[in-house]
Amino acid sequence: MAQSYSPFPEGKLSDLATTAQESKVVISEKNEQSLKDLAFGSIAGVAGKFVEFPFDTVKVRLQTQPLDHPIFKGPFDCFRQTIRNEGFLGLYNGLSSPLVGAMLENAVLFVGYRRAQDMLREFIAIPDAHHAAPGAEPAPLSIPMLCLSGGISGVFASMVLTPVELVKCKLQVQQIGHLYTKDIKTGPTPKALHSGPLSVIKHIYTQNGLRGFYLGHFPTFLRETGGGAAWFGSYEAVCRMLIARAQAAAPAGKTITQADLVAPQLMFAGALAGMAYNFILFPADCIKSHMQTQDVLRSQRSIAGPSPSLGFLATGKEIFRSEGIRGLYRGCGITVARSAPSSAIIFMTYEMLSRRFA
Numbered sequence: 001m002a003q004s005y006s007p008f009p010e011g012k013l014s015d016l017a018t019t020a021q022e023s024k025v026v027i028s029e030k031n032e033q034s035l036k037d038l039a040f041g042s043i044a045g046v047a048g049k050f051v052e053f054p055f056d057t058v059k060v061r062l063q064t065q066p067l068d069h070p071i072f073k074g075p076f077d078c079f080r081q082t083i084r085n086e087g088f089l090g091l092y093n094g095l096s097s098p099l100v101g102a103m104l105e106n107a108v109l110f111v112g113y114r115r116a117q118d119m120l121r122e123f124i125a126i127p128d129a130h131h132a133a134p135g136a137e138p139a140p141l142s143i144p145m146l147c148l149s150g151g152i153s154g155v156f157a158s159m160v161l162t163p164v165e166l167v168k169c170k171l172q173v174q175q176i177g178h179l180y181t182k183d184i185k186t187g188p189t190p191k192a193l194h195s196g197p198l199s200v201i202k203h204i205y206t207q208n209g210l211r212g213f214y215l216g217h218f219p220t221f222l223r224e225t226g227g228g229a230a231w232f233g234s235y236e237a238v239c240r241m242l243i244a245r246a247q248a249a250a251p252a253g254k255t256i257t258q259a260d261l262v263a264p265q266l267m268f269a270g271a272l273a274g275m276a277y278n279f280i281l282f283p284a285d286c287i288k289s290h291m292q293t294q295d296v297l298r299s300q301r302s303i304a305g306p307s308p309s310l311g312f313l314a315t316g317k318e319i320f321r322s323e324g325i326r327g328l329y330r331g332c333g334i335t336v337a338r339s340a341p342s343s344a345i346i347f348m349t350y351e352m353l354s355r356r357f358a
Contacts, residue, residue: 030118036357037110044349045106048342049099054091055338056098057082060172062331063289075334094171097197101164105157106346112153113232119152120145143240147233154228158221163213165220167200169292218312219288226284227277235273235347242269259355266351267344274343278335283328285335287316 058078065071072078082090120141141149204212239258242265247256261269278285294310310318319327 030115033114034111036354037114038107040350040353040357041106041108041110042103043353044110044346045102045104046099047349048106048346049095049102051345052338052342053095053098054079055334057091057093057172059331059335059338060169060289060293062334063286064169064173064293075331094168094197097164097167097171097200101161101168104160104164106350108157108160109153109228109231110350112156113149113228116149116152117141117146120149143233143237146236147229150232151225151229153232154224154226155221157228158217158224161224162215162217162220165288166204166213166215166292167197169289170200171197173293216288216291219284219291222284223281223288226281230280231273231277231343234276235269238269238272239266258351261351263348263352266348270347271340271344273347274339275336277343278339279332282332282335283316286319286328286330287312290315290319 058075061078062072062075072081121139239261242261243256243258250256
C-alpha cells in the first residue's frame with residue numbers, strides 16, 4: 001500500500017496543530033473580552049452621562065450663544081437662567097440622544113483601546129506577543145504606546161459621536177431663541193424647531209441626506225483622537241504612579257498591580273484623565289458646536305434664506321475675529337470641571353465591573 005506523502009515531519013504537524021489550537025483559544029478569549037468591554041463600557045458611559053449632562057448643556061449654550069449679543073454672563077448665569085426659565089429638567093434637554101451616544105462611545109473607546117494595544121504588542125512593541133500562553137497577563141506597554149492606543153480608539157469613537165452630538169447640540173440650543181431673547185427687537189418670538197431627537201433626525205435627513213449627519217466630523221475627529229490619547233494615557237500614568245507609591249510601602253515580596261487600587265484611587269486617576277481629555281483640544285470642540293448649530297441659531301434670529309454651512313477653518317476664523325482666543329475657550333472651565341466627576345465614575349465603574357466579572 002502506498003504511503004501518503006506529507007511535506008511536514010510528524011513532529012512538525014503536531015506543533016502546527018498545537019499552535020492552531022492555542023490561536024483559537026487566544027481569539028476566543030479576545031472576543032469574550034471585547035464583549036465584556038462593550039457591556040462594561042456601555043454601563044460606565046450611562047453612569048457618567050447622568051452626572052455630566054447638565055454641565056454639558058451649559059457648556060453648549062455658552063459656546064453657541066450669538067457672538068454679537070451674548071445672552072449669558074457666564075456658566076453660573078446660564079445655569080441660573082436655565083433653571084428659572086425651564087426648570088431643573090431643562091438642564092437635561094436632549095438627553096436621550098447622548099445617553100445612547102455615551103453607551104456607544106464608551107463601548108467603542110474601551111474595545112478599541114484594548115484591540116489597539118493588542119495590535120501594537122504584536123506588530124510594533126512586542127513582536128512575539130502572539131506566542132504568549134493563553135490566559136497569560138499581556139506584557140505592559142509604555143505610556144506613549146498607550147497614548148497611541150487611546151488615539152486609535154478615538155478615531156473610531158468619532159465616527160459614532162458625530163451624528164449623536166449633532167442631534168444633541170441642536171436640541172440643547174433651540175430653546176435659547178424663544179426663551180432668552182424676548183427683549184431683543186428681532187420680530188416675533190420663534191418657536192422651537194424640533195420636538196425631540198426623531199424630529200431632528202428627520203429634518204437632517206430631509207435637508208442633507210445621510211451626509212448631513214456628519215456635519216462637524218473633522219473637529220470631532222480631532223477632539224476624540226487627541227482626547228482619547230490624553231484620556232487613556234493620563235489614566236494609565238496616574239495609575240502607575242499610585243502603584244509605584246503603594247509598592248514602595250508594601251511588604252517585601254508583595255507585588256502591587258492595578259487590581260490592588262481601590263475605588264477612590266481609580267476615581268482620582270479617572271478625574272485627572274477626564275480633565276486632560278477635555279482641555280487638550282477644547283477649541284476643536286467649540287468650533288464643532290458652532291458648526292452643528294448654525295442653522296438653528298440662524299433660524300431663531302429670523303434670518304431669511306438658506307443657512308450657510310461654514311467649514312472648520314471658516315468657523316474658527318469667525319469665532320476668533322469676534323472674540324479672540326477667549327472665544328475658542330468659552331465654556332472650557334465648566335467643561336473641565338464637569339469632566340472630573342464624570343470620568344471618575346466611568347473608569348471606576350468599568351474597573352469594578354471588570355474585576356467582578358473577570
